[in-house]
Amino acid sequence: MSDNEKDWLVDRLRALGTQPVDPATQSQHLTEMATAAVDRAQRSTFLGRVGRRVQLGAAVAVGVLLGTTGLATAGALGPLQPIAARGVEAVTPLNVPGGESRGKSAEAKLKAKGFEAEASGVERVTEGCEAGISTRNRGQYLKGIREKYGNDSAELTAAKASRCGMPVSSEGTPGTDGESTEADASKAANANKGKSDEHKPGTAGDDNGTGKPEGTPGGKPEGVDSNGKAASSGAPDTAGKPADTPGDVDDTSGKCAGGTGFVPDGQPDCAAGS
Amino acid sequence: MSNHLTYGSWVIGCNTCPVHAAGDVYRELAPAVLGYLRAQRVPDPEDVLGEVFVQVARDLAGGRFSGDEVALRRWVFSIAHNRAMDAHRRRTRRAAATPPPDPAPVTVQHDDPIDPTLVAALATLSPDQREVLVLRFVADLPLEAVAKVTGRRVGAVKALQHRGLENLRKAYPREPLGR
Numbered sequence: 001m002s003d004n005e006k007d008w009l010v011d012r013l014r015a016l017g018t019q020p021v022d023p024a025t026q027s028q029h030l031t032e033m034a035t036a037a038v039d040r041a042q043r044s045t046f047l048g049r050v051g052r053r054v055q056l057g058a059a060v061a062v063g064v065l066l067g068t069t070g071l072a073t074a075g076a077l078g079p080l081q082p083i084a085a086r087g088v089e090a091v092t093p094l095n096v097p098g099g100e101s102r103g104k105s106a107e108a109k110l111k112a113k114g115f116e117a118e119a120s121g122v123e124r125v126t127e128g129c130e131a132g133i134s135t136r137n138r139g140q141y142l143k144g145i146r147e148k149y150g151n152d153s154a155e156l157t158a159a160k161a162s163r164c165g166m167p168v169s170s171e172g173t174p175g176t177d178g179e180s181t182e183a184d185a186s187k188a189a190n191a192n193k194g195k196s197d198e199h200k201p202g203t204a205g206d207d208n209g210t211g212k213p214e215g216t217p218g219g220k221p222e223g224v225d226s227n228g229k230a231a232s233s234g235a236p237d238t239a240g241k242p243a244d245t246p247g248d249v250d251d252t253s254g255k256c257a258g259g260t261g262f263v264p265d266g267q268p269d270c271a272a273g274s
Numbered sequence: 275m276s277n278h279l280t281y282g283s284w285v286i287g288c289n290t291c292p293v294h295a296a297g298d299v300y301r302e303l304a305p306a307v308l309g310y311l312r313a314q315r316v317p318d319p320e321d322v323l324g325e326v327f328v329q330v331a332r333d334l335a336g337g338r339f340s341g342d343e344v345a346l347r348r349w350v351f352s353i354a355h356n357r358a359m360d361a362h363r364r365r366t367r368r369a370a371a372t373p374p375p376d377p378a379p380v381t382v383q384h385d386d387p388i389d390p391t392l393v394a395a396l397a398t399l400s401p402d403q404r405e406v407l408v409l410r411f412v413a414d415l416p417l418e419a420v421a422k423v424t425g426r427r428v429g430a431v432k433a434l435q436h437r438g439l440e441n442l443r444k445a446y447p448r449e450p451l452g453r
Contacts, residue, residue, distance in 0.1 A: 009442055012392055013411035016313055017306035029324045033296045033331035
């Protein structure tokens with residue numbers, strides 16, 4: 001195909017695109033276009049205005065949520081968190097933490113210092129007790145004295161003779177039921193293990209008022225077999241079971257379930273045959 | 275084409291501007307779009323032309339277009355291309371439902387104000403070749419724009435254009451028509 005023929009064909013094709021539109025058809029189309037354009041412009045303006053407000057509101061809400069969540073997580077919300085907690089608790093049955101910052105309740109302060117006993121409602125003997133040492137329970141008090149003054153100090157002996165940390169409702173009298181002698185004997189037996197026999201969490205000084213025996217697992221006293229019975233029969237301890245496992249003393253009745261050699265606070269001395 | 279067909283900035287901040295802009299676009303491009311639709315043998319080309327420009331006016335009012343003159347022309351013919359495809363599909367579905375009485379694939383529309391012989395000759399080309407020739411010369415789009423509208427590479431468009439012109443020359447001889 002020559003260039004001349006090609007140009008002629010292209011000219012014929014271009015002529016197809018230059019034929020005018022019928023004026024009536026053109027007028028009809030322009031009317032339809034104007035209607036569609038105005039409708040679309042009005043709708044887009046309205047939607048744009050509303051949409052921008054919605055977007056702005058959503059951005060503010062998300063910002064406040066993220067900011068307050070971050071502050072609450074960092075514990076730096078100031079007095080707002082307790083106020084918010086009280087407000088939520090007032091209208092809902094939910095238990096909302098009061099936060100760790102300023103304005104926290106007395107209960108929260110006690111918990112923060114380790115005085116859960118006071119917070120839990122079990123009233124303990126605090127009269128004549130060493131200031132600054134927890135009276136959360138008997139074991140914690142003796143532990144505090146021991147850590148402060150040492151194992152052989154006179155303060156520890158005096159603390160053992162006192163009723164500090166014991167429940168006010170308890171009737172036991174330290175120092176009169178052989179606590180010091182029996183406990184010291186067991187302590188001497190466990191001295192090689194380097195463990196305290198009175199202050200293991202969950203065993204000694206249980207603050208629930210059940211009076212579980214003081215002592216640590218493995219802290220078996222001399223003269224006590226694995227079943228918690230007195231070793232008067234001379235049977236060797238082969239099971240290796242800790243002698244002071246819970247259950248040796250009937251917590252509810254206070255009766256002896258077996259002679260452990262330990263004298264729990266306020267509990268009868270089973271080894272003494274009480 | 276004049277330079278006032280830069281409508282992107284007109285649309286912003288003026289509710290009535292899109293109407294005027296769409297009107298100008300119509301007056302500038304409607305003949306080419308109508309020629310394109312006729313060359314593509316779209317049924318009821320005037321109705322489809324109206325649909326195309328209603329869509330153009332709506333999108334201009336919504337601020338969906340911004341660009342220069344070539345981009346505007348390509349955008350309008352993209353809409354026309356899609357509408358033409360829709361019209362062909364509608365016709366195919368209708369034909370499948372009720373077979374036409376005349377099975378002849380090419381019919382010359384003697385009442386058409388444009389050259390009916392040329393339209394008939396275009397109908398003998400393959401759809402790809404016809405599409406490229408019409409977009410390239412009736413719509414007056416550059417090769418790159420044709421490639422974008424049809425979804426082909428520029429080299430493929432060139433090849434289709436070359437073969438289409440060859441076939442059109444055979445189907446539309448110059449001498450018998452005395453031109």
